[in-house]
Each structure stands twice: as C-alpha cells, then as structure tokens.
Amino acid sequence: MRSYRYRWGEGLWSHLFHRISGVALIVYLSMHIWVIHHLQHGQTAYDELMNFLGNPLFRMGEVMLLAAILFHGLNGLRLVVMDAGLGIRKQRATFWVVFVVCAILVLVGGLVLLIGS
Amino acid sequence: MLHRYDTVIVGAGLAGMRAALEAKKGGSCCILTKVFPTRSHSGAAQGGIAAALGNAGEDDWTLHMFDTVKGSDYLADQDAVEILVREAPGTIIELEHMGVPFSRTPDGRIAQREFGGHLRQRACYAADLTGHVLLHTLYEQCLKEAVTFYPEYHVLSLVIAEGACRGVVALEILTGELHTFLARAVVFATGGYGRAFKITSNAHANSGDGLSILYRAGLPLEDMEFVQFHPTGFYPSGILVTEGARGEGAYIINGQGERFMKRYAPDRMELAPRDVTSRAIQTEIDQGRGINGGAYVHLDLRHLGPDKIMKSLPQILDLAMRFTGVDALKEPIPIQPTAHYSMGGIPTDNNGRVLLNHAGAVAQGLYACGECACVSVHGANRLGCNSLLDAVVFGTRAGRAVLADLPAIPRGDAPPDSEDAVRKELRLLLDREGNESLAAIRDDLQTGMQKNCGIFRSDSLLRAQLAAIGTLRGRFERVRLHDRGARFNTELMELIELRSLLDFTELIVRGALLRTESRGAHSRTDHPTRDDARWLTHSFARHTPEGPVCDYAPVRITRYEPKERKY
Amino acid sequence: MADTLGLYTFKIFRYNPDKDPKSRYDTFAVEVRQGMTILDCLQKIKGSLDGTLSFRRSCRSAICGSCAMNINGKNDLACHLQVSRLRGRTITINPLPGYPLIKDLVVDMGEFYRHIAAVMPWLVRRSPCPDRELLQFPADRDRIDSAVNCILCGSCTSSCPQFWFNPRYLGPAALLKAYRFIFDSRDEGRDERLAIVDDRYGVWRCRTVFNCDEACPKKLHPNEAIAGLKIEALKRSV
Amino acid sequence: MARQTGSIGWFLQRLSGGLIFALILVHFSLMHYMGPEKRLYADVVRRFQNPLWKSFDLVFLTLCLCHGWYGVWEIVGDYVRSDSLKILALILIVIAAAGLFSIGLVTVLTF
C-alpha cells in the first residue's frame, strides 16, 4: 500500500492540462481529417456538412478547440524554453503567464467566434 | 536468523564505513546500523577536518601535534596524536581522490580555514557541510565496493563464546526479529552520546549504545568524565553553529555589547579552544551578562558581509532563520553552549584494538573507532576538526588491523542460545506493567546531567546527580510501553537507548566526582586547577556487581611536557 | 521565549497492517510553544499521548534527511518546520507519497536507495591520481554545489507523479546524483553514467512536472539538473 | 528490442511542437476568423490546387500526426506497465496514424 495524498501545485496543473489538451487535440484532429475527407463527396454534400457544423453547439466546440490549442501551444512553448535551460526557477510564474494570456485570448477569440462572423 | 561474515561493523558513520572499505579487502564484511548510513550523525559536522596540508600558509604536522596536545590539556596520548597528525594530509588527499567535493582555493586546491585552538589555517572544508559531503562520499565508496549494509538493524549485545567476542545480536527494526551475526572480527563505530544532556548538538540516535553494550559485557570505558560543550549552539535548541563561523571571523558579544573573550583568551579571542570559550560564555551568563540577562549571548556575523556568509556558511544562514527566526545577515544569532562531543569511550590501542583493561591487554577480534572509541587523541578536550580526522584515520587503522589479524582468528560457532537472553530481555521490557513514562525519565536524566554535570561541576552537584541516576534507574524498571508490537517499534528503541544513557551517565558522573581537579572540559568549581602530580592519568571505569569502579593508567608523553595552558 | 502559541490539532495518518489492514487518521491536541517544530510536536505526542506513533528522525537539524514527511500537503522536513510558520490551527501529516507504507509515517525507501545506487554514484577515475589533490577550480566546484548538498531525504522523488505511476523511474534525486558526478570536473565516468540516465526510465520519464523543485526542503533544484542531463543525453545521441 | 533512449523522440517532439505552433496560427485564423466562405468547398478546393497551400497542408498534417500520436505513445508509456498491452497500444497507434495519414493524403492530393 502507498499513499498518494499530495497538494496540487502549478506544475501538476500545467502537466495535467497539457496532457488533456494534447489528447483532445489528437481526437479532434482525427475527426477533422475524417470530416475534410468529405470533400471527396462533392460540393453540395460538403457545404451542407459545413453548414451543419456551423450551428451554435459546434461553435462552442470551436471555442474549446481554441482553448486547447492556445493552452497546449503556449504551454508547449513554455516547456521547450525551459528544456533549453531558461527560466526553470520561474516555472510557477510562467505557468500563470501562460494561463492568463490563454484566458484572455480564449475570451476575446471565443466571443468573436460566437458573436462575430 | 543466523548470518556469517568475516567482519561485522556496527555503525555506518565515517569511522564505520572507512573501516569497512579496508576490512572488505580481507573477506566478507557487513555494516549494521540503526539509521540508514547517510543519516548517521557524522553528516551533521559542519566546520571542517584538520590536516597540515599547508594550502593556506606554512604548516606542518609538528605544529598540528602541539596544538592538539595543548588543546587536550596534556591528557592525550602523544604517540597516538603523532599518528593522527602525520597521517592527516595523506588521509585528506585520499578522501579527495575518492570524490569528496571540498571547497577550493582560487588555484584549485583544497581550501583551508581557521579553527579554534589551531594556530594555523588547517581546517579543510566544504562550505559548512563538511561532514555531510564526507559521509556521502564514503557511503558512495561503500556502494562501489559492494559492502553489504543492514540498515535499521539495532545492535543489542555481543555474542561471547569461550571468552572471545564472536559477533553481535541485532534487532531488525522493521520486523522486530532478532538476528545473530557471527564474525571473526567485530568493529564498533557507534558514535557519541550527546543525548545524555538536555541541550545538545547531537542527534536523537546518539545514545552511546556501543559503550553500554561493551560495558555490560564487562569491558572498561576510558575517560568518561570528559564531555565537550561546544560554545555556540542555537538558543534554545542547542543545534550547532559551526566553529567555522568564528573561523571566518564572527564575534561573540555579551549583553553589554562587549567582545568579552578578550578577558578570557586575549591572544586567541573567539578562536580559543572550546572548553575555554564555553566556560567564558557560561560565566558571562551566570554572572548576569547574557543578552537582557538571559541564558544566551550573541554570535555576530554581520561584519563578514553577505557574500562571504552566503558562500561559506549557507547552512548556518538557513538554520538560524529556521531555529531562531533570526536573519544572520542583519541580526546577531542567540547562542549558548551545547553538549557536543565525548572525548572518552571504548579504550583502544593505536590500531583500534579494544583494550581489556587499564594495563593494556587487548581483546581478540574486537575493535572500536570513531567517537565511541578513546585512543586517546583528544585527551581532556578535543580541538575542532580533529574528530572527523580521528574517525577517518583510526577507522582506516582499525580496518587494517582487522585485515592483519583475521588470518589468526579462528572461525567459531555461535553458542546455540545466543539470542535467547536478548529475547528474554526484550520480552521483559515489552511486557512490563508500570506507571512510568519513558519520555519523563529521559527528560529528568537529561535535565539533571545538564545542571549537575555540565560545564561547571562540583562535589555536591555530582553527588546529587549520582543519587538522581539511582532513582531514575528504579523508575526505569517501571516503564510501561504503549507499543508492544514487533513492527518498527521505535518506542522500544527509545527504551533501549534510555537504558544505555542510564548506564554510562553513571560513569561520567562517577569519573567526574573522583577526578578532583580541573582539566580541559572537566571543570570543578571546588578544584579549579589542574593537578598533574595526581591526575595526569586516564580513568578506566569497569562494571562490578557493587557498581562501577575506576582504575587509572598513565598518559603517554613523547614530545611535549605538560605546561601551563594559556591562550 | 516560552510564549505559547496555543492549542493545535494534529491530524496524523495512522497505519499498522499488523493490527488493521486499513489506514485511519488520529487527531491529537498539542499545546505549542514559540519555537517548536513539527518534529518537537510529534515527539511530544509520542512521549505523552501515544507511544505507538511511529516516524523516523535523528539529527533534528535538517541534515540527515530522516524526517521527511507530507505536512499540510507538502513534503518537508518535520525537524526544520516551525509550527508558527503554518497557517491554520489544524496540521495534517501524511507519510511521504509514493513509497510503500510500513507503519504510520514510516515508509519503505528501498526503491529510492536502489535508484540512487543505480547511477554509479561514485567518482570514476581511469587515469592515475597525483600525490596531491586533483585540482578543481571554484567555478567547477560551484557547478555541482547544489547537487552535492542533497541529503537524500526522498521528498522530491516522492512528489513526482511520474514516479507514482512508475516506481521504476529513477526519479529526481537519483538524477540529481547522476548530475553531481557527470558534471564533476574530476570525473571520468561520464559516458557510462550518461548511458544509464539516457533511458526510458531515466531522464526521459521526466515530464517537467516540477513538483520535485517545490518539494525539496533544502531548496535544491533537481529539475534543473534533469534539464541539464537531457541536453547532455541529446548531444550524446546526435 | 533495440535499446530505446528517447532522446530523438523527445527532441523531435519539441521541434515539431514549435513548428506546429507557427502553422496552426495561420491555419486557425484563416479557417475560423477570415469569414465563413473560407471553409466552403470552393475556397478549400481552390487552395488545394495551389502547390504552396498544398505543401503547407501536407507538412501540417504530417507534423500534427507525428507529434500527436507520439504524444499518445508517451502517455501510454507513462501509465501502462504491462509489456503486451504496450505492444498492443503501439500497433493501434501506428494503424491509426497511418490510416489518418492516408485519408488526409488522399484528400489533399485529390485536387
């Protein structure tokens, strides 16, 4: 028997979010490839599908996709920079930078996606 | 369970592991230790290890020898001291080659700093973590040489057959099982016993087990009355501030803002030997010149500047903050003297062979080294940095003596009942019904020793303490344990450790009572001067049914005749 | 100095498989004085409330590494943590996460020690040593300073989720030890040692979670050492 | 099995991540912010006929699949301890990655 009680800190959250967003992205990418594949079925079929995917439910999905990409991407860059030996001791601070930047971009970008176009 | 080795070593501090590296060359070898090797108290040593390397100004072994002999208040055996200091430089170089990461001079050599009682810059160090890096390096060497460790095995007694030591019986802490380790050679390296005192720099594990085991087996213990108090322990915990701090230039200041050491040791000031400095501090405190009249004075580092402090004393900076709440860069640290080192212990010859009596007869197959042993290179007062050196030099020598002796020691068998007596004893301790608390007895013992057998002693105090120990022994017989299980029973460990404390504190007090003079760390207010005519002798306390008795043996003097000791 | 801080509640993980296969929490009320550490409180509980409470300790001065445990969710040394530094009146103490439990706060660190031993933690010399010390310049010594100061308390490895899921992972402490020798200017065993850490269960199992950095009570940075080792390992394979 | 160090995978994971970051910015803003017509058949097919866009999409597709599935493989390595399960996962990952790659390849190359 082992104990696993531990307080969650920035590092763990960053790791967990990165992982979940990574998996979400690969799942999305798989569906995406399959959807784009419908180009094969001709213009009407494809555009109908695209219209269908334009409904608000999928719009929400798009916002989440944006969030996943932004967090995974920015945090990924954060990891790459630290792997190169830079800013390791600031890892907690940089996590919050990524988090806040991400939140702002998702808010602004998400609103545009939902209201705009 | 029965195990067989050529050599069994008890204790995985510097001395034990260094001995193992030698003994391993001559056959199978294992180390038993009650704490994991790197948790041994050698790791707590901060300041340094002495050797006349001459990396920071002229130095040679004769100067080192003189400082040591004078520091010992002429009680050290000079032939042993000569071995210690002559082998010191080679020993340091060997340690360095093993990988010890010493601090360095700008040109890449081992850095050396000043230390109390040494008139040259002689202390090799690694910041203020010298013992730590030495201990880890020796552990790593033992891993490399595939020495077998039995960590968390608490050794309880010797196996004796036909009058010779054949091994030890140990308790596996994890399971509560007894193990017999048969060996042709047994080396004790169980460290010191600072836990006999309330205020100490020592670890909880430093309960002098080895001394008690041998004493109970009928062997004598040497010079037990000499206990060193280190001048600078944090107030109130007693945790150590290395002498290296003063080596780097720190001041000691009393409640009137005075660097009072000028009244006690005008030449050496803060860098006088420990006995002198501790007495000075205690006198200031006793005469009401502590800080705000309290039981402490100040150690001031501030004038050294932040760079030097952070570079050379990083651990002190951290510990000061954590244990006194003081930022040593900005404020002085509250300090008090703290029980630190046991000069006495298991008597050995210059090769670590245990002595059977004060006449110098040697026990076959039994060795001791490190702080638990008394060679005696420290006499009545050890100089800083000399005990790590002692542990390594005489650890090596004990290991080599084992190598030399092994061929002549037959492989014996254990008496079939080797574990029975121990098992019975443990059952008794575990099952005892009573109303006494182990912690309370220990606390009373430590408080009493601190008060009655501390820096200043007198006939009446010592007699009071002797009586108190008698009472505590009685109470010990009525201790009731909460934990009666086999698995990792630390309460049982503490009880056994308390038993050894009771054993040898009696010897300390009795030795101190008999020695009617003041010498080194032993300071009697009723006999304030040194008395060479009568007391230039080592004491050997041994067990008799009527209680301990002391025999005396002369000090071996080769180069330096005793003189008045002034700093 | 004898100022009291008042009554604190200690909520302590209890486990003794010889008596009960399940773990539980016991609470103890302790009168805390100014200056008392968590270890002092545990000793007080053991001495006067419940002698069966088991934990490791020795030096009580933050150098032996015996008393690492999980205090209010964070791994730390019981002996150097002042009660007054903690927020709240209830202090929860758990054993170090990730290691097999033995009893109460005592865990089996065998795995941890074996990982340390696995990285060849000793100076390797092939060329003969001179009669005097091997020279090492202060800058080279500084490079391994923090790695040298590791007390093997096990806090870091215990905090690493990668180790929780995979106890074969060498873990930050062992990797820090490898770093200590690989970057020691006197060492000549660099290649063999790099080969050991350049492994699926070596540096590459580290996913930069950085719990280790926060967990280290001696304020060392095993994660930085790991980052350094990854680059060295990469250089080695290209 | 050959001794697997992990250094190359680790490095490529970081390299591909960096590249994807650049590409995904272009791709996502184009598809989601430059007006709905960008996503319709006519526009998409027109872009596929441009060799520059064609290579962009091919590189993007390849990088994402490599990066993503390698990432999944690493996750498997973290949590799955049994060797047989690991091999099973590896086979599935390779099939999925290869399958998706061929579908994507066909799509991009058809026009």
Ligand SMILES: Cc1cc2nc3c(=O)[nH]c(=O)nc-3n(C[C@H](O)[C@H](O)[C@H](O)COP(=O)(O)OP(=O)(O)OC[C@H]3O[C@@H](n4cnc5c(N)ncnc54)[C@H](O)[C@@H]3O)c2cc1C
């Ligand atoms: C805080 C402090 C700072 C110091 N600083 C310096 C310094 O700067 N310079 C210097 O020269 N000296 C210094 N000293 C003194 C020096 O550190 C010690 O004298 C020396 O390290 C003792 O080493 P050792 O190997 O004899 O014992 P230890 O390192 O104490 O090892 C004892 C070993 O015995 C084992 N053991 C004990 N009892 C049993 C048992 N019953 N069964 C099994 N195993 C047992 C323990 O587990 C341990 O492994 C300092 C001491 C202290 C307390």
Ligand code: HEM
């Ligand atoms: C936007 C730019 C991206 C960057 C900078 C990036 C960066 C990274 C990095 C550095 C890792 C390694 C993390 C680690 O070892 O701990 C990683 C893992 C991963 N990435 Fe990305 N990535 C990006 C885009 C993507 C995309 C588009 C996908 C999906 C197709 C994806 C899927 C994954 C997965 C599944 C993992 C494994 C998760 C893990 O190990 O925790 N990534 N990424």
Ligand code: SF4
């Ligand atoms: S790196 Fe820190 S946490 Fe890890 S074992 Fe060493 S001292 Fe403990």
Ligand code: F3S
């Ligand atoms: S917590 Fe673990 S994953 Fe790496 S950075 Fe530290 S070793």
Ligand code: FES
């Ligand atoms: S008791 Fe030694 S580190 Fe806490």
